[in-house]
Amino acid sequence: MYPLKQNIILKSALGGLSVAALLFLQACTDGKGESNPIPKISDPIPVRLMEVKKTTSDATVIVSGQLTTEDEAVLGFKIGGVVAAVTVNEGDAIRKGQLLATLDLTEIDAGLSQARLGVEKAERDFKRAQNLYRDSVATLEQLQNSETALKLASEQLKSVTFNKSHAAIFATDNGTVLQKFANKGTVVGIGDPVLMVNKVTAGDWILKVGVSDRQWAAIENGDRADVRIDAFPGEAFQAAVLRKSATSDPRSGAFTVELRLRNPGVRLASGMFGSATIHAGAPSAAWSVPYESVLDADDNEGFVFVTTDNKTAIKRPVTIEAFNEKEIVITKGLDDHTRLIVSGSAYLTDKSPIKVIE
DSSP states (O other): OHHHHHHHHHHHHHHHHHHHHHHHHHHTBOSSSOBOOOOOTTSOEEEEEEEOOOEEEEEEEEEEEEEEESOEEEEEOSSOEEEEEEOOOTTOEEOTTOEEEEEOOHHHHHHHHHHHHHHHHHHHHHHHHHHHHHTTOSOHHHHHHHHHHHHHHHHHHHHHHHHHHTSEEEOSSSEEEEEEOOOTTOEEOTTOEEEEEEEOOTTOEEEEEEEOHHHHHHOOTTOEEEEEETTSTTOOEEEEEEEEEEEEOTTTOOEEEEEEESOOOSOOOTTOEEEEEEEEEEEEEEEEEEGGGOEEEETTEEEEEEOSSSSBOEEEEEEEEEEOSSEEEEEESOTTOOEEEEESGGGOOTTOBEEEOO
16 A cells, blocks of 8 residues: 555656646747747846046035024023013014013012112111211221121122113014023023024025034135025025034034025025035045946945956945035046946946946
8 A cells, every 4th residue: 555655646746847847948938939048147247338537626515504694692581580471482583672581570579679678777787887986885897897788788789680680681683583492481590591593684694504524624614605595496695614613513413514695685584494515625636427336335435346348347445525416426446447337237246247238
């Protein structure tokens, strides 16, 4: 019984192999009985080439940011207390002398009353000491101490009166409210930010942009820039680098660069978004290559494939300087190589055979 069962299993297995072989042969034909050759790993890979030349151009840095003005100020109260009112909101235009915020004066007025009472008491004590000194009852030291106490009380009254005058925030110039940090009922300390405002005058618009440490090092004060504002498509504004931050933003890690617009000639507003092309430093020599020709780009490094004989691909590491809308700017890695592979490079390895196609 068992030999018979083994024969049946063997015949079934052979039949399965025959079917598999038939399917394989069919896959190697085009349906008309003609064989299609299976590509070999060593077959040349079709590629397209591009002649590259080193050109001299400005090193450009493309960045984006928001408009503001050069004169920004964070306003707060000189004393702590409870906010009674904030009369403006973010984005509001403000006028010089306008009341912006006030503190609840209950505690402040109580302190002022105490200071006045202290002065009155000190005046009485001083007069009494004078009379007693004339009668030779009080000593000179006692008279001098009462006089000093009167002066201290008077100075305390001046201090409290001055603080009360700073329990309200007024606009120092025409401008715009950029940020609002407190509302009615907020308890604030001495100098805590309540509002951020800027001063708006013609010709002092600033585009604040964030740059990497490498870009920061390449940019110098005075470098020219071309600025485009999203609200004014098609228009370009001339600008120059005004200043660079000395430290990075702890939240983003980016460095801040401020670009001053030169006579924009249009009505701008704080908070508008814009982009800029900064022409950084002296002109430098570099190669401009298509995006698709650079592989494994990471920060300022990547790889390209070149050829010297139109038959073999050579893998070359390159140094990336910048990116623009259409090309990648390379500063190192293409010396002595003029034929760059721009199509088909994704399938290549170093020393792969290639076939140049038009």
